[in-house]
Amino acid sequence: MTELPCMPITCDSRISQIPTPTDISHQVQISSDETRIYLYKSMKICMHINVLYNLCLHHPVNRGSREMGKAMPALFLTLLFSFATLSHSLPLSTNSRWIVEEPAGDRVKFACVNWAAHLKPMLAEGLDKQPLSAIARHVALMGFNCVRLTWATFMFTRYSNLTVAQSFHNLGLKKAMAGLEKYNPDLLDLTVIDAQKAVIEELGAHGVMVVLDNQMTTPMWCCSDDDGNGFFGDKYFNPKEWLRGLAIVAKRYKDTSMVVAMSLRNELRGPRQNETEWYRYVRKGALTIHHANPNLLVLVSGLAYDTDFTFLKTKPLGLKLDKKLVYEAHRYSFTDSQSDLWLNQSVNQVCDMVITEVKNKTGFLATGSNPAPLFVSEFGVNQMGVNQADNLFLGCFLAYLAELDLDWALWALQGSYYLRQGSLDTEETYGMLTANWTQLRSPQFHQKLQLIQQKIQDPKSRKSENKIMYHPMSGRCVRVDRNETHASDCWGMSHWSHDGDGTPVKLVGTPWCLTALGDGLPVILTAECYSEESTWRLVSGSKFQMANKDENGTDLCLDYDPSYSSSVLTKKCICSADDDSNCLENPESQWFQLLSTNAL
Structure with missing residues (x-):
């Protein structure tokens, strides 16, 4: 199989300028940094970059074009997905x-x-x-x-x-x-x-x-x-x-x-x-489809x-459809x-x-x-x-x-x-x-949609199970880069471990733990894993807010505001009391989820 190289291509590239690999059957993804498109395959990232599918639609070369086929470069519309053929074996089953x-x-x-x-x-x-x-x-x-x-x-x-x-x-x-x-x-x-x-x-x-x-x-x-x-x-x-x-x-x-x-x-x-x-009719309909086309x-x-x-909890459908x-x-x-x-x-x-x-x-x-x-x-x-x-x-x-x-x-x-x-x-x-x-x-x-478009769990995976930290309001995942903790794209995100309330959130493969410095300050990684500032628990009705206490006993929650910075901070928890039904502030900037994965 021909390998698709990591190759940057400017938004105004033309097909004639791009080498065309053949027999490519891996899923091809795209990413960009300001004016370039990057190709990479099999979800293996060629470099640390953010995804922006809409980039070339707004590039100066294409601005004002009315037709989709002209609004993006020939490569972007024609070449790229000649590489992206379905690699699944069909039909499907359960x-x-x-x-x-x-x-x-x-x-x-x-x-x-x-x-x-x-x-x-x-x-x-x-x-x-x-x-x-x-x-x-x-x-x-x-x-x-x-x-x-x-x-x-x-x-x-x-x-x-x-x-x-x-x-x-x-x-x-x-x-x-x-x-x-x-x-x-x-x-x-x-x-x-x-x-x-x-x-x-x-x-x-x-x-x-x-x-x-x-x-x-x-x-x-x-x-x-x-x-x-x-x-x-x-x-x-x-x-x-x-x-x-x-x-x-x-x-x-x-x-x-x-x-x-x-x-x-x-x-x-x-x-x-x-x-x-x-x-009655669900059984009839299901059998009708299955007999007419057993592949479906x-x-x-x-x-x-x-x-x-x-x-169905008390009376299962009781239908066997292979x-x-x-x-x-x-x-x-x-x-x-x-x-x-x-x-x-x-x-x-x-x-x-x-x-x-x-x-x-x-x-x-x-x-x-x-x-x-x-x-x-x-x-x-x-x-x-x-x-x-x-x-x-x-x-x-x-x-x-x-x-x-x-x-x-x-x-x-x-x-x-x-x-x-x-x-x-x-x-x-x-x-x-x-x-x-x-x-x-x-x-x-x-x-x-970036994270949920990927498989998070794979029943046949041989990878060990770890956790990723997901920020659902933004759709971003938490990554450590040069000892700084950021919310970024959900490819190549960091892996964590957490054993429940009152335990540290550890960066897998390192001695480092997530640690709060104070209200409004970025979280850091330290080897002091069992201090109050390094042990975390889930609070609030949603169970999405991760908190610890500062030196004054105030709950500080992880917080990410994409309009402010890519850094993950700690701030005073918003509406974190389980019985605080009258709190109408929006806490979603503080919603983080530790998801188990054996596929990412």
């Missing part, structure tokens, strides 16, 4: 709580993004804004290894002969049609189901797996209790037609290896939902908008109308309450004596940063995903919709891409 490849059994972690394609036009969003190949490249460049691609049952049971052009014409989408003619003219004369296949094949060509999600029966925006699509037997949810649709889709992709999973149904809900019919993982959703599996069964769950700040809690109550206590609830209702599936894979197939926030409930929820939920090292899919990729709830060209503020699909909506948000 082993205990893990998704694994066959037959070796190595873990494959889903780090996915949702791409909506289930609305009235019945076409993956954004293809009027950019070429399909460019969007697929961006998915891979952002570090996502799979797409949860949504679809509506009627696409296959009633509209399979409808072309993309006819669909857009019928909806009066003239502007979007013009965009399709410009960027993806080859799709116009395809049927909507063949256009879906074209999207899947392009994603596969870029090493991106596909999870097909049956979002709705009727092509429309999801979801509400009374939309007629919520539960088996609702107005538009005929179980027989639903099963027929599942069979058609599963069989259609039997020979498409990059389609690795199918869901039974998104977010079962509404006044008619009940456990008896859930067991089968994703099972719970009740109450995919937030509740508690009924190690193909995966459960899926969703969570947002607004789940169960909880947005106001984040705004009006103690953030530490709300976070603890929410995560306790999540673990009780869905997370228990991935733990205990008989664990199963749990795929958090939807979570997300307004990436404009203007929704404070979302902002507070995000750090809390990232900590949960990292703690259990769950598979996940972010809502969403799309920066806009052709037509959503009667409005044309609607912007999606939860989307990774901007409304014109040319760049990241929020590079800062993208950076926060």
Whole structure:
């Protein structure tokens, strides 16, 4: 195999200037320092640098360009991910709580993004804004290894002969049609189901797996209790037609290896939902998919908008699918109308309450004596940063995903919709891409995904287990560099040991321990590991604040403010009392998590 060298490439480089290695099968990552892109492979860092995918979009060479394909250098869009082919063996299977490849059994972690394609036009969003190949490249460049691609049952049971052009014409989408003619003219004369296949094949060509999600029966925006699509037997949810649709889709992709999973149904809900019919139709649906395409993982959703599996504690599903069964769950700040809690109550206590609830209702599936894979197939926030409930929820939920090292899919990729709830060209503020699909909506948000895009736990790892220190608000990890302690990227982070409350936090492989100097001062490393300043305990309802006492007996907590400095400080603890329900200050700068890892 040809080795890909560590080579700096300026943002205005051209393909002709870059040597093109062949037969590269390792995942290629990128990083940058101001004006250069660095290539490195297999997660082995060539040098100490921070990741910034959006760099070249804002480089002076490219500023003002309107097209994604021109906004970044030819290398960045075309050359780089010719190297990044999927190295997993397909199909996938399960082993205990893990998704694994066959037959070796190595873990494959889903780090996915949702791409909506289930609305009235019945076409993956954004293809009027950019070429399909460019969007697929961006998915891979952002570090996502799979797409949860949504679809509506009627696409296959009633509209399979409808072309993309006819669909857009019928909806009066003239502007979007013009965009399709410009960027993806080859799709116009395809049927909507063949256009879906074209999207899947392009994603596969870029090493991106596909999870097909049956979002709705009727092509429309999801979801509400009374939309007629919520539960088996609702107005538009005929179980027989639903099963027929599942069979058609599963069989259609039997020979498409990059389609690795199918869901039974998104977010079962509404006044008619009940456990008896859930067991009945979930079993039928799962067997329908499995018989039509035994290669696929089968994703099972719970009740109450995919937030509740508690009924399985007393009555297991009892379905054997040759190690193909995966459960899926969703969570947002607004789940169960909880947005106001984040705004009006103690953030530490709300976070603890929410995560306790999540673990009780869905997370228990991935733990205990008989664990199963749990795929958090939807979570997300307004990436404009203007929704404070979302902002507070995000750090809390990232900590949960990292703690259990769950598979996940972010809502969403799309920066806009052709037509959503009667409005044309609607912007999606939860989307990774901007409304014109040319760049990241929020590079800062993208950076926060860096740790959870990696495997933290590996059931086949031979590495010893250590701890890494994670700061969920920023998505950064703590690293010691030249005896200084910084929050930095989550590649090559330092390893720590900690034996519980009242013990030191030691830098693995050294005699050094984390030590507080005082309020507002950077922590240091010393060999005095059992002084009050060097022993740490978890405080507050969230159990994310790590504290010790200064000479006056005041609790000082680790603190990191990315807008101030990269240094980790100690400051007076914020809202650290377990019973301090009236404290409304935001403590997230002091949230640190010691995560066990045998993979990083």
